[in-house]
Amino acid sequence: MKLRNGLQAKFLLIMALALVVQLLLLAVLLQRQERAQEEVITVTRDAMAGVSSDSLRRRGEGMVLQLGEALTNPLYYFDLDAIGSLTASALNQADARYVLVYDAEGNIIHDGSETIPSYGKRMDDVFADEVIASGSLLTQFSEELMDVSAPILIGDRRLGGVRVGFDLEVARGFQDRAVAEMRSQLDGLGSRQLLWAAAMAGGIVLLGAVILWLIQRWLVSPIRLLADSARQIEAGRFEVDLPTSRRRDEVGELMRAFSRMSASLARHDRDIRRMAYTDSLTGLSNRLAFREALDEQLLRIRGAGQQLALLFADIDDFKRVNDTLGHDAGDEVLVQCSARIRDTILRHAGDNALLARFGGDEFVILVHASPKEGQDVRAVAMALADALVAELGQPIMTQERQVFLGTSIGITLFPDDASTATALMKNGDIAMYQAKVAGKNCYRFYSRAMDLAVERRVNLEHELRGAWDRGELSLVYQPVYRLADRTMVGAEALLRWNHPRHGQVAPSVFIDVAEQSGLIETLGPQVLRAACSEAVRWQQLRPSAEPLSVAVNVSSRQLRSGGELVQVVADCLRDTGLEPERLHLELTETAVIGDEVHASEMLAQLRETGIKVLLDDFGTGFSGLSHLRRVPVDGVKIDRSFIADILRDPDDLALTSAIIAMAHSLGITVIAEGVEKAGQYALLRERGCDQAQGYWLGQPVPANEFLALLG
Incomplete structure (x- = not known):
């Protein structure tokens, strides 16, 4: 295989030359003397390493314990100046790489610097998890570092802790210097004994220097440059400046690839930051x-x-x-x-x-x-x-x-x-x-009062959940009469809440809470099923009489649920056995008109099942009567606000008469709400209104009392 003129070829050439020189030198050296020297150096190095490691550990642990005691009061009173003074003093030690004071959650309080750039950051190095979890003095090692930590306590309460990182390279440097000095002495002794080997040793030293110089120039310097750039990238500074390398060996290719990677990372970092901090649709901050x-x-x-x-x-x-x-x-x-x-x-x-x-x-x-x-x-x-x-x-x-x-x-x-x-x-x-x-x-x-209002509403929502299962919610039924002969033709089912502490809660209050919280989607089917079952009982008590209808209110939220409402109605009719034409669903005018297209489709599907659809509170939504032509309904219920003043307000009477006439022209039944006087009843019958309900005709009563009315 042909080697290109790259790092591999250069390294092999140097190694070959070194090997030849070494073989020549080894041939003339006394093997025993060399072995003896190496054994002495090895034993000495190992002994010094053990002693140095034990000494550094004891010194480090003593220093951390002493520093932890000194930091107890400053940390308790959160005196950053005192903490900084103590940590800065510890950081001045020659082999201290860092000093960290942290709280009980592992967040850095002080690092010995004046600006404390790491303040508030959570410790996330390789030792951090063990340090945070430890409740006593802890010493951990890596290849380059000894980390000593101790908790800072007041009684049984842990305020935090202190960590000191000692650079093992300092201790190793001391060992290396000591070993080098011993080697020098041994070399001197050997040189006195073997003067003839001096030239050979000089040759080895010279060769080693040349090799080191070559390695430094061709390998170490570029790698160190790449390592410095990697640390900058790790710190988030992706746009690092690397010198353009003209080398055509592997290191040159690595440096050029590293430069391209740095540019790519910087570009992706800008893109990620833009996506992380910008709303993609509007371009605004997120x-x-x-x-x-x-x-x-x-x-x-x-x-x-x-x-x-x-x-x-x-x-x-x-x-x-x-x-x-x-x-x-x-x-x-x-x-x-x-x-x-x-x-x-x-x-x-x-x-x-x-x-x-x-x-x-x-x-x-x-x-x-x-x-x-x-x-x-x-x-x-x-x-x-x-x-x-x-x-x-x-x-x-x-x-x-x-x-x-x-x-x-x-x-x-x-x-x-x-x-x-x-x-x-x-x-x-x-x-x-x-x-x-x-x-x-x-x-x-x-305003502060809003907090109380929200709290009351949250409590009401919480108590409303499960109220049906606890028996606090029940239905009452208000009779509906035909005006022509004052015959009862049905009833409207109304939900009531008898709270165990607050008594009767107004429907306008808890129905709104149910709508806003989504509980209406659970309560609605329960109310519908209960009302259908009750209507079946009415017919069983009077099988030969005219069938009574039951009217159930449907919220706008249920109407927006789409086909789910149609399916719920079909299931209730099937399970209870109620004839579809006896079920009337009431929807508010605002809910229907607010989304006319969707509402028309939904109401058409409901009417296909045979049920009747009524438009409740008609006239309060500020919509024109022409909407009745586009929305498929079977009846409208004139709001009680118009009925209340028809005896004394000509405008209300005219509007009521217009609603009745328009609805009849479209084949739609008209029901008046809030009839509380005999005069209102008579006037409505005179104007052709079909049906009516109100306190004068009959108040809402529980199911058992309504059954008594039928008897």
């Missing part, structure tokens, strides 16, 4: 980048008299865009919203604000102001929130359609509301939720 920026701002301005405002903005009803137009349209809407928010911030806050997207439809804005410069952060935040609400309330064009959304904004202030990043973000989220509760498309400042 949650991680925002949190780091917030922590940095708080650290910088703490105690400086500056103020911050955190604005949590959530796009209202954004899920409807994804559900109706698809996720591509949703992404387009988010991009437009982020652009509007960014432009609004530039106009009202300029460079004093940072914008980030937290994911989904949540955006967070950090605004800072300095009272010393006459800036009021509350006023700035309020003006910005007003502008954002107005801007995001404007229609957005996507896929040639106008989308009307809005935004709910929660605002919290530093240092008035909280002093930590976690608390500020929690408060902003709470305030944003209160803006949602207040009707959306508005903003709310955080």
